[in-house]
Every structure is written in structure tokens, then in C-alpha cells.
Amino acid sequence: MTRTIRTLFFSPTHSSRKIALAIADTLAAALGAKKEVQDVTLPEGRVPSKPCGPDDALVLAFPVYGGRVPQVLEALLADLEGQGAYAVVVAVYGNRHYDDALLEARDLLTRCGFKVIAAAAFIAEHSLTPKVGTGRPDDADMQRVADFARAAAEKIAGGNPAPVTVKGQRPYKERGPAAPVSPKTGEGCTECMICVASCPMGVISAHNPRLVSRGCICCFACVKSCPEGSKYFDDERIAQIRAMLESKCGARKEPELFL
Structure with a gap:
């Protein structure tokens, strides 16, 4: 076999x-x-x-x-x-x-x-x-x-x-509450739909990439894949987590x- x-x-x-x-x-x-x-x-x-x-x-x-x-x-x-x-x-x-x-x-x-x-x-x-x-x-x-x-x-x-x-x-570590956040879209968006194709939750509209329904898991696939750098998050909680990571988690593991 x-x-x-x-x-x-x-x-x-x-x-x-x-x-x-x-x-x-x-x-x-x-x-x-x-x-x-x-x-x-x-x-x-x-x-x-x-x-x-x-x-x-x-x-x-x-x-x-x-x-x-x-x-x-x-x-x-x-x-x-x-x-x-x-x-x-x-x-x-x-x-x-x-x-x-x-x-x-x-x-x-x-x-x-x-x-x-x-x-x-x-x-x-x-x-x-x-x-x-x-x-x-x-x-x-x-x-x-x-x-x-x-x-x-x-x-x-x-x-x-x-x-x-x-x-x-x-x-196991308790999961935090689901945060009702979603990516925003800047003016440079060309509607190439790469963000739509890369979203693992399928929550970015295939008709208008500026529309995002509930269910985003903040994986940042859309941000990483956008060729124009037009997808971003401006949520304050994410900004706080980012600041914590950058201040405390820089040493190589x-x-x-x-x-």
C-alpha cells in the first residue's frame, strides 16, 4: 500500500x-x-x-x-x-x-x-x-x-x-470576544478585487470591495495582498495591540x- x-x-x-x-x-x-x-x-x-x-x-x-x-x-x-x-x-x-x-x-x-x-x-x-x-x-x-x-x-x-x-x-486560553471591526478602503483602490479573492471569510463584497459584512477575523490577508496599499484597519484596539507588539515582542524567538 x-x-x-x-x-x-x-x-x-x-x-x-x-x-x-x-x-x-x-x-x-x-x-x-x-x-x-x-x-x-x-x-x-x-x-x-x-x-x-x-x-x-x-x-x-x-x-x-x-x-x-x-x-x-x-x-x-x-x-x-x-x-x-x-x-x-x-x-x-x-x-x-x-x-x-x-x-x-x-x-x-x-x-x-x-x-x-x-x-x-x-x-x-x-x-x-x-x-x-x-x-x-x-x-x-x-x-x-x-x-x-x-x-x-x-x-x-x-x-x-x-x-x-x-x-x-x-x-485552553479563553478566546476574546469577537471584535466588530473590518478593513477600510483608501482612495487608491482600483477595484482589482484581489482583496475579495484573498479573504478567508468571504466577507468582502464581490461587487464593491469597499463593502465588508460581519465576520472579519482580522487576518490582514486583504491588507497584505492589496497591490495599491489601499486596505487598512483604523480601529483603536488594533492600534493598541500593534503598539504593544512593537514595544514588547521585538526580540527574536x-x-x-x-x-
Whole structure:
């Protein structure tokens, strides 16, 4: 039976995608496996996944939001069928902390029948400010990604590896209340609709990109993708969080690997 590396990622600003695919490529090459990729960033990608077989391995990668797994993924992950498959879990965070996100993801996959044998927390440029985690994941980070993937492949190849222990606490960090904020649009907007196509919640109007309905998760995908720099947030709470990050989270943090 051919082993399959199934890769599932949520990646509004593309860092989780980059790391997930790098890990999957290394696992597939090391284990002689085929690859399947499911990008669940956009609503149309959030469809039920095929059940995994006991010889398969799942790579799950996501950005940390408020120290947790993104809430939009909860139902999707709860419906996965592991059937004894291995899993490698990656939380990507903006140089503050990943809090309980890895533990939460490991618990979710374990309940679905996966054996989580490796986990890691990698750093990316913070979505709210390029002054925190600037340019990450950088070359050094991607070398750690490669090393981590090779170590995970060795565990899988060795047969029946033990589940991994990760940092985090239960009950998980309480989610903050949903903030009724949404991006604004400057006069430079050309209505190219790139922001519409990049919005993981589908809340930017396809007819008028200046109109945003409720449900924005402040992932900043629209801000990062706008070629004219015309999408922005002017909410005072976001400004306060940005100021806190820039004043307290500038020191470089390194990836944490659990094998």
C-alpha cells in the first residue's frame, strides 16, 4: 500500500502554507510517499477530507490567533478521520507566543484518531505589523523546518512512534470576544478585487470591495495582498495591540520542536 502525505493548511498570509509544503515535500521524499494537498484558507476549500489510512501521515499547519487554533477550523478538524494515521502539527505565530495552540491542535487530532508524533511552533512576520518577526520565516527558520521534517520522517519510518508531548495548558486560553471591526478602503483602490479573492471569510463584497459584512477575523490577508496599499484597519484596539507588539515582542524567538 502506498503511503500518502496529506497536507492541510490555513494560511491567509502564506507563511503556514510555505512551512507546511516544505515539511510535506521532505516527508514524501524520505518515506517514498505520494502527496495530497488541501488548502482550507478560502471557504471553497473547506470541504470534508478523505479518511486517512493507518499508513498515511497528515501535516497540519495554521497561524495562531489569540493563542489558539483559528476558530474557523474547529468544525473542519473535528470531522477528520485519522484511523490510526500519523500526524505532524505546526503552529505558526508572530513572535509573541503560541500559548495553547499546539496542545489544542494535538488534542483535536487525537480525538479524531490520529497519532500526533511530531509538533513544532515556527515564527512568521506578525500579520498586524511588519516590525515584529520581520522577514520570517527566514533561511535559518527554513533550515529548522527541514531538520524537523527529517526527524519526523525518521520517527515514522522507525515504526509505531510514541505520541508527542507539547507545551500548553487546559483549559485552553479563553478566546476574546469577537471584535466588530473590518478593513477600510483608501482612495487608491482600483477595484482589482484581489482583496475579495484573498479573504478567508468571504466577507468582502464581490461587487464593491469597499463593502465588508460581519465576520472579519482580522487576518490582514486583504491588507497584505492589496497591490495599491489601499486596505487598512483604523480601529483603536488594533492600534493598541500593534503598539504593544512593537514595544514588547521585538526580540527574536526561535522555533520550538517537539519530537
